[in-house]
Amino acid sequence: MKKDEFQRDLRALLVRIPKEEQIEIMKDLEEYFENGKLDGKTEEQITASLDSPKNMAKELLVSYRLEKAEATATTGTIFRAVWAIIGLGFFNLIIVLGPFLCLVGVLLGGWTASVGFIAAPLLVLANIVIFPGIFEWFDIFASIAFCGIGLFVAIGMFTATKVLMNGFVRYLKFNTKLVKGGLTHVER
Template sequence: MNKEQFLKQLEASLKRLSLEERQDILQDYEEYFAIGIDKGKSEQEISASLGNPRQIAKELLASYHLQQVEQTTSAGNIIRAVWAVIGLGFFNLVIVLGPLIALLGLVFSGWVMSVAFILAPFGILINLFIGEFRLFDLFASIGLCGIGIFIAMGMYVATKALFKGFVRYMKFNVSLVKGGLKHG
């Protein structure tokens, strides 16, 4: 594959990025070709040494989406980053999606538990209507509400830390796919 074919495939694969981002990336690869030609290599040798432009685009898109998550952590950015990392290879479906589902289950259950504890005093209202009000139930529900507030505070911190850790895990996965771990 010559330089023009390589750059066209790369540009087509990067169409989800902004025009400015694409131009920067394409300019970098044009420089790779210029340096290679100066060293006496042919365009085919350079393109072969760079690899498949579609795979390069997948790696660049995954890195780009992970950067977006670090700048603005939102559900949309996390989902785009997860799918970009999964797109790097079929094996990543298990390696990335499995931990994500476990993480979401853990976070969801923690938040549900905190909300249920916080809403425990409303159970006293039900007891009032039924006619089975006991003073112990009132104090127990107030205690559960306090525990729920502490759990919610802990879940807030834990949620942020878990998602930051998951982003680091995906970055590690991307670096592994890009070329393995560098032993230095």
């Protein structure tokens, strides 16, 4: 592969990364080619040693996504980071997707419970409207108590969500430092 071709392919794959970062990446690459040529290498030799533009772009995308997720850990940024990491290979799918689904499960369960508790008085009211015959004061009081518990659970979940999400981003970062990516095609 010639240099122009490599650069064109890489640029096309980096569209999701901000412009100024793209420019910086292309500049670094340009410098790499120049130095390689000074070293007496042909463009083909240099592109061959660089691995495919695809793998390079994947790595760059993972770093970018992780950075985003670290800056603001929202469901969207974390999901995109997880997706980018899974793109690196099958091994990553296993070590990232498992904990991710677990995280989603815990958060979903906690929030569902708290919302259900808080809505308990409403459910009792609905019950009264639909079956006026079986009214019990006990239902009202119990549902108000549940509503209170639900509020506490929600407050707890709010903190737990923050902590768990930040923790998960740290886990993702830790993994990308250790785990493969871009090194697949170099075994001698």
